Amino acid sequence: MGLAGHEVVAAVLQVRAGSLQVMLWQRGKEPHAHRWSLPGGGLGDEEDVETSIRRQLAEKVDVRQLSHVEQLAVFSNPARVPGARVIATAFLGLVPSDIDPVVPSDTCWHPVDSLPPTAFDHEAICARARNRLAAKLSYTNLGFALAPPAFTISALRSLYSAALGYKVSATNLQRVLSRRGLLEPTGATAPPGPAGGRPAALFRFVSGEMRVTDPFAVLRPPSTRSLGP
Amino acid sequence: MGLAGHEVVAAVLQVRAGSLQVMLWQRGKEPHAHRWSLPGGGLGDEEDVETSIRRQLAEKVDVRQLSHVEQLAVFSNPARVPGARVIATAFLGLVPSDIDPVVPSDTCWHPVDSLPPTAFDHEAICARARNRLAAKLSYTNLGFALAPPAFTISALRSLYSAALGYKVSATNLQRVLSRRGLLEPTGATAPPGPAGGRPAALFRFVSGEMRVTDPFAVLRPPSTRSLGP
């Protein structure tokens, strides 16, 4: 194993059954036996932290279809884990809602709203992940990482509502994302439900790479003429 | 020294002489002799990364008056430094424009626009620091960390212009910051210059702690009545 005293962990989030959930595994041994823990582990000699967390998620829990991975922060409190000192680089990982990864028997998903007893500082890491996701949904195209390849606007609305924690209007969601050029219609439609109703058009995200779409909320650079240096 | 293979470094930024500058020291020895480097060093046994970078800045370069410190990211490319592997937690540090820290003779300030040859990945870290500062000036009260205890609006305008890299209007700057409740008049005024002119009122920032002031650019929660879950 590579660098001693350093680990990488990830809060992998997905919207499942209408709520935002995080993947946790239950520890079998001390310390913190039976508590729930984020996946992760040591850093290899030849890998950077992002490569490492992707490898470990793929090896340990078969999460290969991450639609987005980004660094959150370093957690370095000397007492964060008992025993020899370990500092952690924490990541946010996202999985589209149509994927159901095969996970080991000690691993399952938990709503971020009601976490079971967690190990170490993993609750704080989950909270950080959640906040980062909510913030970026507002000013980037990160919705692509929660959504399947094609979706109706109302399906997208549920994803955003679950991730943000409050109801989002389908009308305005479509308008905002369309005006920013993030959505395009696939041309196909979804069949209506048993109760009838107009068939919903299917959309896709134009890009699968994260991009900032609302860079300057205020204090924009002057628009037309230069005001000088 | 504490944890092997891990260091903390900081891009300390300050607006000096109308431009945004970063504090760098010139390396005397290999590797990367004569190149310019960010201050930092190893992590002690009993300190977390933020405590560590604050200690090192205070010890090595007498920067005790940091108005703001925040984590940027971990830089972990296995080849980022020659020899034994070292990963770095990078910080952004800010110093108010009225402070002139005493720095060692090998250390000086450089405009972030025209950096000298830098060591390792320190140029990328500077770029990250700069971008973070510019972004947070727009949606937080972080201006307090660049400004002296009391200042005129046009002085504040220069600070924002230097940090953002483009001209900011004094009129709108005052309006935006006042509406958000970030500024308050001290009651005093600054004397006009030799050419005359109306004396400028002095202002201060209400808070010296960073706070997000513009949390939802779009996709706000519904305003009045709840739409249900």
Place this chain on the structure above:
DNA sequence: GCAAAAGTGTTCCATTTACACCCATGC
């Protein structure tokens, strides 16, 4: 009085929200 710098009032514009209305389908 005049120039210079500071501050305010007003208008304009972009964007988002809210809501009413129209559309397409199953029964």
Place this chain on the structure above:
DNA sequence: GCATGGGTGTAAATGGAACACTTTTGC
């Protein structure tokens, strides 16, 4: 036909940008 969900048109509100105008000083 009518209930049900989907989509659009449109008005209202928000908030920032631009710019003209007033205020206060030095000379």
